[in-house]
Amino acid sequence: GAGVSQSPSNKVTEKGKDVELRCDPISGHTALYWYRQSLGQGLEFLIYFQGNSAPDKSGLPSDRFSAERTGGSVSTLTIQRTQQEDSAVYLCASSPRQGYGNTIYFGEGSWLTVV
């Protein structure tokens, strides 16, 4: 596709359940980011993948959060035992090459509601 694709676009889950959010970056982009945005707030960095390098996981808020990127392309963000404070929009972005702060291209996000 032409842009970053995320699925599902909306997800309602019960507290305590696990959820998986998927991101398909733009073809050929080596860098992939996950951000979280609570209602009316700024973006909170979660994790960054760059090629075959070890991911920067410094933003993951707890060990309930994990992410993987298979084959250098698709990424999955997994939240285990969801809590109500996990409710937010989860935004994925990709960038064409490594380097300091190249322009990144965002998907439309996955809106997660934990009830």
Add this chain to the structure above:
Amino acid sequence: SQQGEEDPQALSIQEGENATMNCSYKTSINNLQWYRQNSGRGLVHLILIRSNEREKHSGRLRVTLDTSKKSSSLLITASRAADTASYFCATARMNTGTASKLTFGTGTRLQVTL
């Protein structure tokens, strides 16, 4: 803590007026970018200014960067109702590793009324 902090948090102007938003940051940066977000969904890149640049233009957008004050401003001239959105600055820190990430501020919500 937030690397980028925008102000004001919210700005309401009339169509045709200019809108100015500011961003302050804390650490040395390689570049600073401005993004726009409609309706809480995906962000769209607007403009990038490198640390060795002081001013940059793109259409109705003008961005300045003052590295001595660790601040940047985004000016939108002759605003339109379609400019209504949230605007975020993002900084890329100077580092020696190959990993890099953009750190976003909290955003300025701009409302342009007819």
